[in-house]
Structure formats: structure tokens, C-alpha cells
Amino acid sequence: MTNDRVSEDRGPTGPSEMESIAVHTSDPWTSVAATLDTMNDDDARVALSRCCGASAWVEAMVASRPFTDASTLERAVDRAFADLSAEDWLEAFAAHPRIGESKERLQKFAHATDSAREQAGVDGAQAAILAALADGNRRYEERFGHVFLVCATGKTAEEMLAILRSRLANTSEAELAVAAGEQRKITRLRLERLA
Numbered sequence: 001m002t003n004d005r006v007s008e009d010r011g012p013t014g015p016s017e018m019e020s021i022a023v024h025t026s027d028p029w030t031s032v033a034a035t036l037d038t039m040n041d042d043d044a045r046v047a048l049s050r051c052c053g054a055s056a057w058v059e060a061m062v063a064s065r066p067f068t069d070a071s072t073l074e075r076a077v078d079r080a081f082a083d084l085s086a087e088d089w090l091e092a093f094a095a096h097p098r099i100g101e102s103k104e105r106l107q108k109f110a111h112a113t114d115s116a117r118e119q120a121g122v123d124g125a126q127a128a129i130l131a132a133l134a135d136g137n138r139r140y141e142e143r144f145g146h147v148f149l150v151c152a153t154g155k156t157a158e159e160m161l162a163i164l165r166s167r168l169a170n171t172s173e174a175e176l177a178v179a180a181g182e183q184r185k186i187t188r189l190r191l192e193r194l195a
Contacts, residue, residue, distance in 0.1 A: 029070035031195035036073070037066045051190035052183065053095025054088040057081065077191070081184055089180050093146045096186075099160050100125070100133035125157035133157065136164040143168060144175050151185035 036044055041062055048058045060080035067073040084092075125133075140148040148164050155163075167175060 027070050028192045028195040029073055032191050033067035033069055033073040035194050036061075037068065047194055049095075051194075052092050052187040054084055054092035056084055056088045057092065057187075073191075077187070081180075081187075084180075086176060089176060089183065090146055092183050093149050093179060096147050096149055098134075098137045098147055099150065099152060099164070100130050100137070100157065129157045129161060133161055133164070136161060136168070140164060140168060144172055144179075146179070149179045149182045149186075151182050151189070153186075153189055 036047065039047060044062050044065065045058055048061050049055075052058065057080045060083060061076060064076035064080070067076060137148055148167070150160055150163050152160055167178060170178060
């Protein structure tokens, strides 16, 4: 019979404790909290606005510092999102290019490099798919009054097109909530890149 426990001076006492330690040390949020805590307010605003274009969210995050650890940072992110109005969400959405936007048009956005990386699934897509995305973007914006927002990381152009088409059936209120959820995902991914 093996014993997973080791003496106090030798380290973890079993597999579950070792997994817990591994998760804690590999958590990028700890590094993100430390990075944001070392920045002055102006640098923090610039870094945070690359993650989310809602100025109310950025200001709430700057005011919440210091974060000191991952859980404090995560609570601050959630609190800042919870306090956003519909207008704040629309400001955040407006900071994003259309899915499938040309590389040249992407450059007008402050976080063009992030958007290009996240939308890599449209690179090399067939012309018919790109045309359908352009048409879908136009129809979506006419219906909802803001850019179609999806966390594009890891998705193909075909998958994004299917998501766009399915969301055209939403009510305006439901779609605002869905798009806000996608913004949250995008923001979290971008925050992790600050580590």
C-alpha cells in the first residue's frame, strides 16, 4: 500500500493538494494582478482599455487597485461589469471591428493586433463565407444597432457565421445580454495576455 502523504517538511500531502498547487501557480490572473498593480493610473487605463472599450469599466478597474491577488482581480472585473449600463456596453462593442473585417480596416482600432489574432479563424476563408459574413454583419447592425460581437478565439469563419445567423433571431434585449457575455469572454482573454 502506498501512502500519498509526505511529511510537512517534504511538500504536498497527496494528489489533490498537488493539483491545487499546480493550478494556483499557473494561474495567469495572479500575474495580471501584479502587472496592473505596478502600473501608474495612466498606463493601467491604456492596458485595461485594450481589454474592454467601456470607459466606465476601465475607470472602475483603475479605482479598484491594488488587486494583490487573482481572486481580488476577478471580483473587481465582475463588479465593474455588473455596474455597466446599456450605453456602456454599446461603447465597449463599438471598440471592436466587424468579424471578417479586412486587415487594412482593422488598423483603425486601438487593439487591432488583438482583434486580428482573435479573428484568425477568418484567415483563408472562402470568398463566399467572407461575403456571407459581410452581409450578416450588415443585417445584424441594422437589426440591433451595434457590431456583431462574438469571442472569435478558436472559431472558424463558418462557426462564426452560424453563430451570427442564429443570433439574428434574438430580441434586442436578449441580444444585448448575449453580446455582453461575449465581451466578458474577450475581456478575460485579453486580461490574461497582460501577464
